[in-house]
Every structure is written in structure tokens, then in C-alpha cells.
Amino acid sequence: MSLSEKVYNLLKKVPKGKVTTYKEIAHALGTKAYRAVGQALKRNPDSPRIPCHRVVFASGKIGGFMGKKNGKAIKKKITLLEKEGIKVIKGKIKEFEDNLFKF
DNA sequence: TATTTGACCAAGA
DNA sequence: ATCTTGGCCAAAT
Numbered sequence: 001m002s003l004s005e006k007v008y009n010l011l012k013k014v015p016k017g018k019v020t021t022y023k024e025i026a027h028a029l030g031t032k033a034y035r036a037v038g039q040a041l042k043r044n045p046d047s048p049r050i051p052c053h054r055v056v057f058a059s060g061k062i063g064g065f066m067g068k069k070n071g072k073a074i075k076k077k078i079t080l081l082e083k084e085g086i087k088v089i090k091g092k093i094k095e096f097e098d099n100l101f102k103f
Numbered sequence: 104t105a106t107t108t109g110a111c112c113a114a115g116a
Numbered sequence: 117a118t119c120t121t122g123g124c125c126a127a128a129t
């Protein structure tokens with residue numbers, strides 16, 4: 001089973017209203033390849049099932065999937081996240097540690 | 104098989 | 117606070 005597969009499975013376990021980091025995911029999987037995790041999500045083989053918008057940087061910032069200019073699609077998701085209780089401001093998680101889901 | 108790439112991260116300037 | 121640098125590991129080419 002490739003690492004990316006594990007990533008997807010693990011990500012499915014993340015409850016709503018919580019976010020996680022690439023690093024935590026990798027750590028939970030027993031690997032140190034945070035980057036590979038990001039790549040897996042970028043490829044996103046199973047887009048509808050994988051809540052990639054719930055995965056953020058270890059610093060609490062949102063992943064590059066929103067880019068820097070037009071964060072349209074992602075911004076929608078961000079708004080949705082805020083509905084779930086996660087506050088996001090300018091692409092950064094507010095109260096990050098608070099709603100961070102640890103495995 | 105080897106090289107490149109990346110939705111990372113931590114530390115330094 | 118922002119930008120750069122180097123290191124990290126897996127997957128794609």
C-alpha cells in the first residue's frame with residue numbers, strides 16, 4: 001500500500017469541524033514524508049471523498065491549493081469550514097491549535 | 104535506474 | 117513580519 005493510499009484512509013477519519021496538518025498525518029502514519037502527503041492530495045485521486053481543505057500547514061496556514069491570487073473554489077470551502085466552527089482569516093486558521101485534530 | 108518536483112517545515116537573515 | 121535556504125521523502129517522468 002503506497003503512502004498516498006494511507007493518507008486518504010487516514011484523512012477520511014478526520015471528523016468535521018477539525019483540521020489537520022501534513023506533518024501530523026505523516027507522523028500518524030509513521031513516516032516523515034510530509035511532502036509526499038501534500039503531493040498525494042494535490043493529485044487527489046479521490047477528490048469528493050477527501051476533505052483536502054481540512055489539511056493545512058503546520059504553521060496553521062492553508063495549503064497552496066488556494067494559490068495566492070484567486071482562492072475562489074477554496075474560499076468557498078473555507079467558508080464552509082467556518083460554518084463547521086473553524087475560523088479562517090486570510091487563508092490562515094484562527095484558533096488553529098484549538099480545532100486541530102490529533103490522531 | 105536516475106532525475107525532477109512538490110498543496111512541507113524549520114531555522115536564519 | 118516576510119523572504120530565502122537547505123533538508124526531507126515519496127511519487128511522477
